[in-house]
Structures are given as structure tokens and as C-alpha cells.
Amino acid sequence: MKHLVSMNDLSTAEMxxxxxxxxxxxxxxxxxPGKKTYAANLFFEPSTRTKVSFEMAERKLGLDVIPFExxxxxxxxxxxxxDTVKTLEAIGVDIAVIxxxxxxxxxxxxxxxxxxxxxxxxxxGQHPTQSLLDLYTIKQExxxxxxxxxxxxxxxxxxxxxxxxxxxLTAFGAEVIFSGPQExxxxxxxxxxxxxxxxxxxxxxxxxxxxxxxxxxHLNMTTITTNxxxxxxxxxxxxxxxxxxxxxxxxxxPVNRNVEIADSLVECERSRxxxxxxxxxxxxxxxxxxxxxx
Amino acid sequence: MKHLVSMNDLSTAEMxxxxxxxxxxxxxxxxxPGKKTYAANLFFEPSTRTKVSFEMAERKLGLDVIPFExxxxxxxxxxxxxDTVKTLEAIGVDIAVIxxxxxxxxxxxxxxxxxxxxxxxxxxGQHPTQSLLDLYTIKQExxxxxxxxxxxxxxxxxxxxxxxxxxxLTAFGAEVIFSGPQExxxxxxxxxxxxxxxxxxxxxxxxxxxxxxxxxxHLNMTTITTNxxxxxxxxxxxxxxxxxxxxxxxxxxPVNRNVEIADSLVECERSRxxxxxxxxxxxxxxxxxxxxxx
Amino acid sequence: MKHLVSMNDLSTAEMxxxxxxxxxxxxxxxxxPGKKTYAANLFFEPSTRTKVSFEMAERKLGLDVIPFExxxxxxxxxxxxxDTVKTLEAIGVDIAVIxxxxxxxxxxxxxxxxxxxxxxxxxxGQHPTQSLLDLYTIKQExxxxxxxxxxxxxxxxxxxxxxxxxxxLTAFGAEVIFSGPQExxxxxxxxxxxxxxxxxxxxxxxxxxxxxxxxxxHLNMTTITTNxxxxxxxxxxxxxxxxxxxxxxxxxxPVNRNVEIADSLVECERSRxxxxxxxxxxxxxxxxxxxxxx
Numbered sequence: 001m002k003h004l005v006s007m008n009d010l011s012t013a014e015m016x017x018x019x020x021x022x023x024x025x026x027x028x029x030x031x032x033p034g035k036k037t038y039a040a041n042l043f044f045e046p047s048t049r050t051k052v053s054f055e056m057a058e059r060k061l062g063l064d065v066i067p068f069e070x071x072x073x074x075x076x077x078x079x080x081x082x083d084t085v086k087t088l089e090a091i092g093v094d095i096a097v098i099x100x101x102x103x104x105x106x107x108x109x110x111x112x113x114x115x116x117x118x119x120x121x122x123x124x125g126q127h128p129t130q131s132l133l134d135l136y137t138i139k140q141e142x143x144x145x146x147x148x149x150x151x152x153x154x155x156x157x158x159x160x161x162x163x164x165x166x167x168x169l170t171a172f173g174a175e176v177i178f179s180g181p182q183e184x185x186x187x188x189x190x191x192x193x194x195x196x197x198x199x200x201x202x203x204x205x206x207x208x209x210x211x212x213x214x215x216x217x218h219l220n221m222t223t224i225t226t227n228x229x230x231x232x233x234x235x236x237x238x239x240x241x242x243x244x245x246x247x248x249x250x251x252x253x254p255v256n257r258n259v260e261i262a263d264s265l266v267e268c269e270r271s272r273x274x275x276x277x278x279x280x281x282x283x284x285x286x287x288x289x290x291x292x293x294x
Numbered sequence: 295m296k297h298l299v300s301m302n303d304l305s306t307a308e309m310x311x312x313x314x315x316x317x318x319x320x321x322x323x324x325x326x327p328g329k330k331t332y333a334a335n336l337f338f339e340p341s342t343r344t345k346v347s348f349e350m351a352e353r354k355l356g357l358d359v360i361p362f363e364x365x366x367x368x369x370x371x372x373x374x375x376x377d378t379v380k381t382l383e384a385i386g387v388d389i390a391v392i393x394x395x396x397x398x399x400x401x402x403x404x405x406x407x408x409x410x411x412x413x414x415x416x417x418x419g420q421h422p423t424q425s426l427l428d429l430y431t432i433k434q435e436x437x438x439x440x441x442x443x444x445x446x447x448x449x450x451x452x453x454x455x456x457x458x459x460x461x462x463l464t465a466f467g468a469e470v471i472f473s474g475p476q477e478x479x480x481x482x483x484x485x486x487x488x489x490x491x492x493x494x495x496x497x498x499x500x501x502x503x504x505x506x507x508x509x510x511x512h513l514n515m516t517t518i519t520t521n522x523x524x525x526x527x528x529x530x531x532x533x534x535x536x537x538x539x540x541x542x543x544x545x546x547x548p549v550n551r552n553v554e555i556a557d558s559l560v561e562c563e564r565s566r567x568x569x570x571x572x573x574x575x576x577x578x579x580x581x582x583x584x585x586x587x588x
Numbered sequence: 589m590k591h592l593v594s595m596n597d598l599s600t601a602e603m604x605x606x607x608x609x610x611x612x613x614x615x616x617x618x619x620x621p622g623k624k625t626y627a628a629n630l631f632f633e634p635s636t637r638t639k640v641s642f643e644m645a646e647r648k649l650g651l652d653v654i655p656f657e658x659x660x661x662x663x664x665x666x667x668x669x670x671d672t673v674k675t676l677e678a679i680g681v682d683i684a685v686i687x688x689x690x691x692x693x694x695x696x697x698x699x700x701x702x703x704x705x706x707x708x709x710x711x712x713g714q715h716p717t718q719s720l721l722d723l724y725t726i727k728q729e730x731x732x733x734x735x736x737x738x739x740x741x742x743x744x745x746x747x748x749x750x751x752x753x754x755x756x757l758t759a760f761g762a763e764v765i766f767s768g769p770q771e772x773x774x775x776x777x778x779x780x781x782x783x784x785x786x787x788x789x790x791x792x793x794x795x796x797x798x799x800x801x802x803x804x805x806h807l808n809m810t811t812i813t814t815n816x817x818x819x820x821x822x823x824x825x826x827x828x829x830x831x832x833x834x835x836x837x838x839x840x841x842p843v844n845r846n847v848e849i850a851d852s853l854v855e856c857e858r859s860r861x862x863x864x865x866x867x868x869x870x871x872x873x874x875x876x877x878x879x880x881x882x
Binding site for chain 2: 043046047048049051052053055056059060065067069070071253254255256257274275277278280281
Binding site for chain 1: 655
């Protein structure tokens with residue numbers, strides 16, 4: 001494996017291997033590449049979690065990180081992403097993490113560059129390390145996926161992880177159900193079939209995986225207020241009380257407090273929201289190792 | 295001590311301890327935390343000195359610094375400072391240095407986060423490491439504070455250090471006097487009592503501590519030009535000639551040349567302005583050590 | 589040598605010494621300063637190549653790099669470049685790489701600061717490490733400069749390297765000829781004398797060194813379209829076919845594809861464009877060593 005740009009790049013066996021590698025890093029396993037290795041993080045969209053998480057993972061593996069600020073680069077002079085990445089390669093960067101607003105931006109790169117590429121999110125496309133850390137958080141909690149009922153709730157059509165999470169979870173033997181505003185389903189038959197009202201989901205699901213309302217992508221959400229959203233589709237204080245014993249709450253963050261989830265639940269006992277962030281570092285260490293250790 | 299957000303957090307004994315620790319770092323003492331330690335510097339207001347100084351101090355102590363750019367973070371997506379800091383904590387950052395335009399921004403953080411916090415300046419509030427480096431520069435010069443006369447001159451009401459410097463200096467046995475535009479005193483009785491004309495201060499003071507006119511905070515300073523300010527309240531070439539033997543000039547910088555101080559005096563023999571910056575690194579090393587070495 | 593701000597600072601012997609030092613770094617020679625050394629890169633104009641290249645070179649030499657973002661520094665509060673550089677010096681930075689839009693910005697610094705300065709480009713002035721990497725790339729290819737014919741083509745009057753490259757190449761025994769829009773020659777007699785049409789150059793030159801059209805500096809290029817430019821002065825697919833055996837193509841990048849050079853030629857066999865970038869790292873390592881190893 002040279003690049004990781006989509007969950008479709010990974011077999012279920014490879015996914016499982018990454019989850020196990022992440023587990024070993026969580027258990028303080030040490031690994032570094034045998035030689036000086038240089039990473040660069042190119043984030044063309046705002047990010048706290050993903051960028052900081054990669055920066056941390058890279059340092060924990062002893063990589064040297066070459067700073068790259070998209071806002072002051074020669075992209076301002078009209079240089080293309082392809083030429084920018086080729087430049088980094090020529091200068092000696094070994095691995096680049098890229099987040100870009102354009103869906104599948106990486107297509108023009110994959111067979112053209114030797115530098116390794118990890119997709120840190122492309123438009124409404126993919127975000128494989130987020131999917132992997134979601135899977136890892138569930139596996140860490142329940143030990144297995146088989147027989148679990150996972151509810152994915154919210155902005156399914158703009159989510160970079162909903163679709164790949166559903167596919168992976170199903171492949172691993174979990175059942176995936178959905179809730180959220182039906183007009184956001186983009187006519188997906190399978191999702192419609194497994195659609196439930198939020199009130200009917202909370203007492204069924206082992207995992208309630210809330211998706212972020214992507215205000216920045218979802219410009220025409222004028223028919224519903226954030227209050228209405230919370231009442232109809234949000235995880236309210238009342239709904240949380242009806243959740244199954246040992247069931248957990250997930251959210252990729254940043255959370256819109258009191259919209260997708262009640263403010264007081266963000267750090268409640270069931271919440272794995274900050275645990276997901278901690279797990280993200282181990283997942284990224286695992287992916288970096290997998291790409292570099294060949 | 296878990297956080298340092300205000301000089302009020304410190305007893306005079308603790309202040310003295312930090313000054314002595316800084317002195318030992320100035321004398322090339324080496325110290326590093328026993329384990330990999332990660333710092334992040336969150337500067338929501340422009341800064342050269344304070345940010346670079348912390349970056350240097352962190353590297354001199356062998357910390358790993360995780361870059362965090364406020365301008366490209368998820369704060370742009372509406373994430374709160376609290377959620378941002380919690381995220382850094384979840385990802386494994388041990389200590390955060392924060393400068394923020396909101397006074398007392400740290401109140402919502404202190405009892406909620408395990409990450410250590412150093413306040414690098416909050417609005418018109420506090421800037422404890424600046425206060426400490428001012429104290430250290432005076433102590434380095436005179437060996438003691440007892441019996442010294444320290445004149446604080448200028449924009450007292452917007453200064454993040456004037457008040458805490460006055461309190462600390464007084465506690466250590468120095469006498470503090472004031473000058474500058476009286477309308478900026480915000481009706482502080484004690485300051486009014488110890489108020490002198492600039493011409494009467496320069497031949498009395500052992501330390502002339504000039505404050506920066508904070509143009510960016512002081513929007514309505516329309517009644518006085520910078521030339522007038524220099525003539526009435528500035529350290530002019532003429533006034534410097536009447537300063538006491540062995541007395542020194544201080545300024546937190548950036549200096550408005552020919553406003554608070556004549557251009558030619560910025561690097562004169564009495565000036566400790568660049569010495570203060572050098573000392574800032576040692577003070578920050580001392581504070582970092584104090585928070586991490588427990 | 590304390591600073592490198594212009595090719596005029598260097599004798600031909602010193603240039604040759606730097607090229608040889610770069611060669612040894614290309615051959616994996618290791619060198620680090622004997623003590624902890626701190627670098628800062630101050631880029632006031634957009635840059636990918638030069639900034640990333642210095643960041644890489646600094647890390648390969650084991651320097652500690654102190655991040656400095658021009659967009660969030662106290663320059664926003666009106667602090668001058670001089671005071672900014674003096675501040676970095678006071679805080680302990682040993683060497684600063686500066687790119688600035690103002691021609692000869694460094695004049696006010698040279699005799700006033702102890703920090704070492706490398707000019708990473710000043711307005712339309714100089715860019716010595718780019719010149720040196722151009723020379724190194726030619727020397728690497730041909731072993732010598734004597735007897736070579738080097739064609740410099742394009743935006744000569746805005747180029748930071750054309751003039752110094754011409755002088756150095758001539759001093760080393762190469763013949764330099766020119767092409768490009770004649771109105772851009774700024775009335776330089778010598779260049780006019782050695783001017784040729786592009787069609788007459790391609791079968792003569794050992795090196796075709798294309799210059800970038802600096803759209804950002806060249807605001808009034810309204811009389812000619814980019815298509816016309818390509819046809820008249822560009823390296824077209826057709827012209828490349830008539831190039832001499834073993835001759836090479838150079839360009840400082842970022843390339844305007846299909847303007848200065850046909851898209852398909854950017855990575856053709858003759859092209860040394862990405863090789864130049866790789867060489868840039870070794871040149872910068874050599875210059876850093878020369879300034880630090882004294």
C-alpha cells in the first residue's frame with residue numbers, strides 16, 4: 001500500500017490489521033522508520049483535530065515535519081496541487097497528508113508521484129483515518145462488531161464517513177440503521193429502508209453515531225432551525241435516558257452543542273467523543289507505519 | 295501549581311523562586327522533563343516576542359511543539375476555545391500557551407481541563423510571564439528590589455503588566471511612582487497619589503519602565519498627537535540626560551519609536567529593552583519547568 | 589562571511605566552494621553545528637519551493653527551526669523589520685532567512701545585527717541561493733562551465749536571478765545569450781547585443797534557462813496574450829525537438845504551463861526543473877554551513 005486516500009483502498013483484512021496496529025500503539029508500542037523521514041501536512045480547509053492529530057502521530061513516530069502553510073504558498077501564484085506535491089517530493093518529503101475542498105483531488109496525483117499520500121478529507125468524499133478511528137473506538141468498546149446495532153444520525157449526504165462506515169460495519173457483521181432529516185438522504189434506497197425516527201433509535205442502538213451538520217457545506221438548510229433540528233433529530237437529554245445499557249455516543253466533532261447533541265451530554269459517561277480524538281492519534285500512527293514500513 | 299494565568303496565582307515566595315530558576319537557566323543550567331512532553335502555542339492576537347520566546351523556551355527544554363494556527367483551525371467552524379483546548383488535551387498535548395483578546399478567557403478552562411495552561415496575555419487583563427521577566431530584569435540589574443524607585447509611565451489602564459508589576463514591586467520593597475496622561479488612570483486613587491510629571495520622574499527613578507501605547511486597544515486617543523505624547527510623556531533625548539547614574543530604561547516592546555522613547559535611546563547604554571527579551575526566554579523556561587516538574 | 593544577501597557578496601572562488609560543498613551534501617556528507625543552533629524563516633511573500641527547501645536544509649543539518657508567521661507577528665502592530673530581526677536575535681535565533689517584497693530590505697540590517705542573514709529574495713533584486721542552485725545544476729550536468737552556451741529566456745527585467753546568473757556564468761567561461769520580449773530588456777545594451785529569436789536559440793544552446801513570467805509583478809503585460817507568448821517566446825513541443833543533443837531545460841518554477849514551456853515538456857527527459865529543486869536543498873545546506881561554521 002503506497003497511498004491511503006479512500007476506505008475502498010482497504011480490504012476488511014487490512015482494516016482489521018490497522019485497528020490492531022493502533023491498539024498496539026495505544027499500548028505504548030514504539031516504532032520509528034529506520035531512516036530520517038520527512039512529512040508535510042497540507043490542509044486547504046480549516047482543521048483542528050485532524051491536523052493536530054497527524055502532527056502528534058508524526059512526532060510520536062519520530063518523523064521530521066516540514067511546515068507547509070497553504071495560505072502563503074506558491075498556490076497563490078497559481079501553482080497547481082500537482083506541481084506543489086511534485087515540488088515537495090523533489091525537495092525530499094516522504095509523505096504528505098492532504099485535506100482539500102475538491103472531491104477526489106487526489107486522482108491526478110496517485111500514479112504520478114512517489115511521495116506517499118494520506119487523504120485527510122476531500123470535499124464530501126472520503127476521510128479514511130476518521131472512518132478507521134470510528135471503527136477502532138467501537139471495537140475497543142465492544143471487542144467485536146458482530147451483532148452490534150449502530151445508528152448513524154444526521155447529515156448523511158455531506159458526510160465524508162457515513163457511507164464508508166456503513167460499508168465497513170456491515171462487512172464486519174454489524175447492523176447499521178439511520179436517522180436524521182429524510183431530505184438529506186439523497187434518495188439512497190438502502191438508507192431509506194433502514195430509516196427510523198430518532199425516538200425509535202435511541203433504545204435500540206448500541207452505538208449512536210451523530211454526524212456533524214456541516215453548516216459550511218450545507219448552505220440551503222433554511223427550512224429547519226437548529227432548535228427544531230435538536231428536537232427532532234438531536235440527542236436530547238430525554239432521549240439519552242432511554243439509551244440501552246452500555247451503549248455509547250460518538251461524534252466526529254467539532255460538535256454543534258445543543259444541535260446534534262445536548263450540551264450536557266458531550267462529556268457524559270456514555271460519550272466517546274474525546275476518546276475518539278485520543279484514538280485518532282493511534283490510528284494515524286498505524287496508517288503512517290503501514291505506508292512507511294515496506 | 296497547575297496553571298499560570300495571573301500574577302495573583304503566585305505568592306511572593308513563588309515569584310522569587312521563578313526568578314531564581316530563570317537565573318539558573320541564564321547560567322546554562324540544563325533541565326528536561328523525564329518523558330516526551332508536547333506543547334502548543336495558541337495565539338489569537340498578533341505576537342512576535344512572546345510567541346517566539348515560548349517557542350524558544352520550549353525547544354531549549356526539549357519539548358515537542360505541536361503547531362497550532364488559529365487562523366486555520368476549526369474555530370473557523372464555530373468551535374469554542376473550551377472545545378479546542380479539550381481537543382488538544384485528548385490528542386495528548388501537555389501544556390498550552392494561550393493569548394486571547396478576551397479578558398479572563400481562561401476562567402472557563404481552569405477547573406475543567408487537565409492540560410496545563412500558561413496565559414500569554416488576555417485582553418487588558420494579565421500577562422504573567424511579561425511581569426516576571428520585568429521583575430527578573432530589575433533583580434538582575436540591582437540584585438535587590440528594596441529601596442528602588444521604579445517609575446511606570448504611560449498607558450496604565452490598558453497595560454497587562456502595570457498593575458501586577460506595581461503590586462509585586464511594592465511587595466518586594468520597591469517604591470512605585472507613575473507618570474503619563476492622567477486621563478488614562480481610570481481614577482485609580484493610589485496611582486494618582488504617586489503621580490509625577492515626566493520631568494520630575496527622570497532624575498528620581500532607578501528604573502524608568504515605559505509602557506507601550508496600545509494603538510490597537512486605544513482607539514479614542516484623538517486628543518493628543520504622537521508628537522505631543524513624546525514631548526509631554528515620552529523619554530526624550532533631553533530627559534535621558536537627566537536620569538540618575540546607573541538607572542535603566544525598560545519597555546515591553548514593540549516600541550513606538552519617537553513616541554514612548556526617542557529612537558536613538560532604544561539601544562542606548564541604559565536601555566534594557568532587548569535584554570528583557572533575552573530574559574523572557576529564561577523566565578518562560580522557569581515557568582514551564584515549574585508547571586511540568588511535579 | 590556573515591550574511592549572504594547578494595551574489596555580489598561572493599567571489600567566483602567562494603561560489604565554486606559552495607557548489608563543491610553542495611556536491612558533498614548531495615553525496616550524503618553529514619555536518620551539524622557543534623552546538624544547538626536556531627533558525628527562523630521570515631517569508632513576507634508567498635513561497636513553496638524556497639521556504640520548504642530551507643526548512644528541509646535546516647533540519648538536515650540538525651538546526652532547530654523557530655516558526656515565524658509573518659501574518660500573525662507584531663509587524664501587524666507596526667513593528668519594523670529591523671526591530672523584528674533584533675528581537676529574534678535577542679531571543680537567541682542564530683540565523684534568519686528572509687524574503688521580502690522590498691528591494692534591498694536588508695541594507696538597514698547588515699551592519700546592525702549579529703544574527704546571520706540569508707536573503708531568500710528581495711523584490712526584483714537578488715535571490716542568491718536560487719542563482720547558486722542554477723549554477724550547481726549546470727555544473728552537475730556538464731562538469732564545467734567553460735565553452736557552454738546558456739540561453740536565458742523571458743522576463744529578464746523582473747528576474748531576481750537573470751543578471752547574477754549571467755555575470756557568474758560569464759565569469760566561469762560560459763557564453764550567455766538571451767531571448768524573450770524585447771520591451772522587457774529595460775534597454776540593457778549587452779543583452780540587446782546577444783539577443784536572438786527563440787527559434788534561433790534552441791538549436792544553439794546547451795542550456796535553455798526559462799524565466800518565469802511574474803504575473804504578480806508584471807501588471808501591464810496587456811499587449812500580449814499567454815498564447816502569443818508561448819508561440820513567440822515559449823519552449824514549444826516543436827522547438828524542443830530542435831534542441832541540441834544533451835542540452836537541458838531549466839526553470840526556477842513555479843512554471844506557467846503552456847506559457848514559458850509546453851505542459852508535456854515540464855517533466856521531459858531534458859528537463860532539470862525538479863532536479864533544480866532537489867539541488868536547492870544541497871545548496872542551502874552548503875550556504876548555511878558556510879555561515880555557521882566559522
